[in-house]
Amino acid sequence: MNVYEHHDPHSTDPRSHPWNVAEHDPTHKYYNFRESPELIRSSLEDFRAWGHHAAIDGFYNLLEWLNGPDSVLESNDCAFRGPEPNTNQSFAKRLQCSGRVMILYRDLKLNTIHECVQWLTSASRHYLLQTDPDFIFGVVGTTIMQATFITLPPTHKQSGQELQLSFWAWGDSEIESLSNLGRIFRNMSLALRNVSDEIQESTTS
Secondary structure (H helix, E strand, C coil): CEEEECCCCCCCCCEEECCCECCCCCCCECCCCCCCHHHHHCCCHHHHCCCCCHHHHHHHHHHHHHCCCCCCEEEEEEEEEEEEECCCCCCCCCEEEEEEEEEEECCHHHHHCHHHHHHHHHHHHHHHHHCCCCCCCEEEEEEEEEEEECCCCCCCCCEEEEEEEEEEEEECCHHHHHHHHHHHHHHHHHHHHHHHHHHHHHHHC
16 A cells, blocks of 8 residues: 655644634534544544445544554544545546544643654554555555644643544445545554554553
8 A cells, every 4th residue: 555745735734632613614523532432433424424335334443443442542533535536647446535534642742742743653654554565546645734732731832743644545436445445444453553552562661
């Protein structure tokens, strides 16, 4: 699977964690999935229409682990666009689907240290590149995004960063493109579990 450093034009626009409601749609709001994991399968508006595909269940599984007790990471925000006409001529498929998920350290102070966020990004890219190397119809892009961690005490630095994983999958049909998307989510899950395990090992050794 191809993994690269993705340029997002909004990477320098600081976002708060936790955020309140989305500017473009006030019905989209922040949920704390660590406190309310049952909302993962009911509150993600972008994914709901495609919930009959196994790939979406795979994404829910990823979020449930990411925000669960076995992970030292958590998610902040995610988005998804279902199959639509392919605009990328590098992939000879009719349809593409795309989205993103934001990843951060559960220990929020670590997100205010650039070297820690850079390590999280590099480690995620490293493990993604090692996973499923023969897969060609899925791509993941990594981007370091600016963030403000407003729940940290005012006496502590609140400005920091978080990792955005953007993803694209291609196929000639809805079924094929969502199947390839599911493959991306399996790869992301394996990679992020390795990242989380490495963090835990470094803090206990």
